[in-house]
Amino acid sequence: MSAEPQGSMTLEEQARVLPTGEREFFLDVHTTDLEVNFGPQHPATHGVMRILMRADGEVITGAQPHLGYLHRCAEKIGENVEWLQYLPYTDRYDYLAAMNNNLGYSMAVEALMPGLELPRRAHMIRTICAELNRIGSHLIAFGTYGLDIGAFTPFFYAFREREWMMALFEKICGARLTYSYIRIGGVFNDAPPGWLEEVGRFCDVFEEKWKEYVDLLVMNQIFVKRTADVGVIPKEMALDFGLTGPMLRGSGVDFDLRRDMPYSLYGEMLKDNAFDVIVGKGEKGTLGDCWDRTYCRVYEMMESIKIVRWCLERIEPGPVLGDIPKVLRIPPGEAYVGIENPRGELGHYVASDGGKVATRVRVRGPSFTNVSVLEDLLPGALIADAIAIIGSTDVVIGETDR
Amino acid sequence: MDGGNVFLTLLQKIAPAGVPSWVLVLSACLIGIGILVGLVSVLVMFAVWLERKVSGHIQCRFGPMYAGGWHGWAQSLADGIKLLAKEDLIPLGADAALFVLAPAIMLAAIFGAMAAMPLAPGVYFANLNLGLFAILAMSSMTTIGVVMAGWASNSKWALYGAMREAAQVVAYEIPLGISLLVPLMVIGTLNLGEASARQAGWFGMHWILFQNPFVLPASILFFTAALAETKRAPFDLPESESELVAGFMTEYSGIRWSFFFLEEYAAMFLMSVVGAVFFFGGFESPFTHIARESFGSDSVAYQVVAGGTLMTKAMFGVFLMMWIRWTLPRVRIDQVMSMGYKYLTPLALLCVLGAGIWEAIFPGATP
Numbered sequence: 001m002s003a004e005p006q007g008s009m010t011l012e013e014q015a016r017v018l019p020t021g022e023r024e025f026f027l028d029v030h031t032t033d034l035e036v037n038f039g040p041q042h043p044a045t046h047g048v049m050r051i052l053m054r055a056d057g058e059v060i061t062g063a064q065p066h067l068g069y070l071h072r073c074a075e076k077i078g079e080n081v082e083w084l085q086y087l088p089y090t091d092r093y094d095y096l097a098a099m100n101n102n103l104g105y106s107m108a109v110e111a112l113m114p115g116l117e118l119p120r121r122a123h124m125i126r127t128i129c130a131e132l133n134r135i136g137s138h139l140i141a142f143g144t145y146g147l148d149i150g151a152f153t154p155f156f157y158a159f160r161e162r163e164w165m166m167a168l169f170e171k172i173c174g175a176r177l178t179y180s181y182i183r184i185g186g187v188f189n190d191a192p193p194g195w196l197e198e199v200g201r202f203c204d205v206f207e208e209k210w211k212e213y214v215d216l217l218v219m220n221q222i223f224v225k226r227t228a229d230v231g232v233i234p235k236e237m238a239l240d241f242g243l244t245g246p247m248l249r250g251s252g253v254d255f256d257l258r259r260d261m262p263y264s265l266y267g268e269m270l271k272d273n274a275f276d277v278i279v280g281k282g283e284k285g286t287l288g289d290c291w292d293r294t295y296c297r298v299y300e301m302m303e304s305i306k307i308v309r310w311c312l313e314r315i316e317p318g319p320v321l322g323d324i325p326k327v328l329r330i331p332p333g334e335a336y337v338g339i340e341n342p343r344g345e346l347g348h349y350v351a352s353d354g355g356k357v358a359t360r361v362r363v364r365g366p367s368f369t370n371v372s373v374l375e376d377l378l379p380g381a382l383i384a385d386a387i388a389i390i391g392s393t394d395v396v397i398g399e400t401d402r
Numbered sequence: 403m404d405g406g407n408v409f410l411t412l413l414q415k416i417a418p419a420g421v422p423s424w425v426l427v428l429s430a431c432l433i434g435i436g437i438l439v440g441l442v443s444v445l446v447m448f449a450v451w452l453e454r455k456v457s458g459h460i461q462c463r464f465g466p467m468y469a470g471g472w473h474g475w476a477q478s479l480a481d482g483i484k485l486l487a488k489e490d491l492i493p494l495g496a497d498a499a500l501f502v503l504a505p506a507i508m509l510a511a512i513f514g515a516m517a518a519m520p521l522a523p524g525v526y527f528a529n530l531n532l533g534l535f536a537i538l539a540m541s542s543m544t545t546i547g548v549v550m551a552g553w554a555s556n557s558k559w560a561l562y563g564a565m566r567e568a569a570q571v572v573a574y575e576i577p578l579g580i581s582l583l584v585p586l587m588v589i590g591t592l593n594l595g596e597a598s599a600r601q602a603g604w605f606g607m608h609w610i611l612f613q614n615p616f617v618l619p620a621s622i623l624f625f626t627a628a629l630a631e632t633k634r635a636p637f638d639l640p641e642s643e644s645e646l647v648a649g650f651m652t653e654y655s656g657i658r659w660s661f662f663f664l665e666e667y668a669a670m671f672l673m674s675v676v677g678a679v680f681f682f683g684g685f686e687s688p689f690t691h692i693a694r695e696s697f698g699s700d701s702v703a704y705q706v707v708a709g710g711t712l713m714t715k716a717m718f719g720v721f722l723m724m725w726i727r728w729t730l731p732r733v734r735i736d737q738v739m740s741m742g743y744k745y746l747t748p749l750a751l752l753c754v755l756g757a758g759i760w761e762a763i764f765p766g767a768t769p
Contacts, residue, residue: 036558044644058735148644150732156461222731384734387645
């Protein structure tokens with residue numbers, strides 16, 4: 001029984017407006033919201049994120065993400081180890097895109113070394129690795145998103161190709177997940193014989209397999225129904241929250257650091273029109289919904305293939321490491337370099353006083369920023385939608401917590 | 403067909419004179435229960451193995467390959483032994499009595515429902531005139547077990563799963579029952595053995611499916627509703643492991659957890675048998691027809707062929723359910739509800755109307 005005497009209230013007065021806009025009538029049943037502790041041990045939190053959710057039945061009325069379960073003081077470590085020694089730590093924040101993390105840190109440090117000239121082959125191999133890693137990362141994003149929605153098989157299809165991608169990385173640097181391959185001044189060593197040809201074969205096969213992903217999941221009617229119009233981030237909201245990467249492009253903002261602030265070889269590629277930036281168009285529902293974000297990720301994989309092909313066509317033999325001393329002493333100064341990680345802008349701010357050790361390393365992680373939108377996005381959604389929304393942010397906990 | 407039980411008839415033949423009849427009835431019951439439980443357990447083990455193989459091959463894997471040697475045939479057996487040996491956990495704060503009772507109720511309900519299932523012409527555990535009715539009634543009892551498990555677990559995820567199951571079953575029992583009315587109007591009996599026998603003819607292809615144009619849409623509606631009824635993907639919301647961890651069975655482990663599994667696969671098989679009997683000819687197929695013509699309808703060979711036919715049809719239904727599970731994403735709770743109430747139920751009613759009119763105009767098949 002509700003506390004108020006019911007006789008004095010009309011039905012309309014007793015109605016409560018739910019976050020979805022529906023009106024709910026309580027006549028003789030007194031209900032309370034349910035506080036649900038979502039995670040850190042939950043199959044759909046992509047690691048150890050914890051979200052305290054307040055739910056009215058299946059409808060979420062409030063959500064509060066809690067971070068920090070995987071905090072390893074990466075940035076502080078950067079102030080205590082030598083420049084090169086910090087590189088393996090960068091692998092460990094966004095462990096699905098370790099090549100991109102290596103690239104971001106290396107480029108930030110290189111920005112402080114004015115005399116350093118990188119060999120062209122190093123740039124080529126860097127770009128190939130970063131883009132292959134982007135494909136691998138998006139494959140995970142796509143596969144686990146399928147899992148979140150309840151489709152198991154796309155996950156295994158995605159891993160089939162990712163396995164090859166990891167084997168390629170194993171051949172070039174010996175590691176499958178934490179590469180530490182791209183380093184200050186170039187890359188660790190040259191690609192083994194036949195590696196570049198194998199990358200070409202990978203591209204051919206991947207193009208065929210990629211169509212399966214689109215048919216099996218992205219254009220699947222149930223998948224579209226589950227993701228279209230769910231978790232809509234309007235353009236302004238995306239900009240306000242500082243979202244980057246597919247989260248931003250899914251909302252229709254045409255921004256990609258590779259094109260808008262070109263680094264490495266991307267400027268050259270732009271002259272050749274080697275790749276396009278995929279922007280959500282609200283094709284299946286509202287602009288900025290979960291489907292648009294997935295669409296951006298899946299179609300970006302094809303653009304990465306184009307970039308890899310562009311590099312493979314132009315790569316020439318040569319050195320792969322610039323003139324780097326055994327013990328690095330970086331000239332005093334500070335630099336911020338942002339690169340386009342699979343999840344968005346990965347910025348590294350490094351400061352040096354001329355010594356062997358950085359005075360400050362600061363990381364601007366895309367996952368950390370992207371996950372901030374959850375608090376505003378989740379209320380009003382159903383529990384099942386919450387999983388779809390969290391999955392569509394493609395959060396990597398290693399990077400939100402660092 | 404006689405109204406009794408095969409085991410009772412058998413015992414009456416071999417028992418010495420002077421044994422009181424209640425002893426015979428009781429032993430017949432116990433033998434029947436033993437055989438049923440054994441049979442269903444083996445069936446479920448096979449179905450679990452099949453699911454793993456099917457999912458494996460769909461997902462570019464092999465599935466189990468080692469246990470037992472040939473294609474991991476003993477995997478389910480090994481899993482069963484492992485589950486038996488696991489610690490029996492009842493979570494703190496759980497309603498222990500209900501927690502223990504829930505899987506038992508589900509098992510009892512599903513075994514009760516399976517008793518009405520014929521194995522071969524004249525071979526059955528219970529030859530009920532209201533066979534289909536009994537199956538539907540008993541199998542919807544399993545919902546009580548799910549709700550009970552969810553409530554007793556003292557876990558919010560389990561509670562969500564239970565509430566979803568309750569809502570879903572209410573929504574899908576209706577189209578399930580109504581879509582079954584269509585073949586019932588054609589065949590005119592609720593007895594599964596009798597329904598199958600009436601589909602003999604046309605060289606074993608006188609299936610209900612071919613007797614009325616409205617049976618085909620009804621069969622599709624039945625299959626969809628049966629998926630929801632058995633909590634199979636894309637309607638596996640009570641379980642939905644990515645949302646609710648494991649739904650109503652989040653807190654269960656060991657052998658109790660495996661009871662839920664057993665119930666799920668047994669229900670899948672049962673629904674497939676019902677579908678096979680009431681839409682796709684039951685025991686009847688050209689092979690059955692040939693076997694009957696050449697060996698006679700009392701021969702063991704005929705019964706084996708007939709039983710095998712039904713088993714094959716049912717297993718194909720089970721395979722279809724697995725195929726769907728490993729292909730499609732899960733639908734959302736509001737989509738499940740709106741599909742059940744807004745589409746399946748009216749469509750099923752339309753089918754009933756159409757089939758009724760058809761039967762009134764061409765009253766051919768109904769005896």
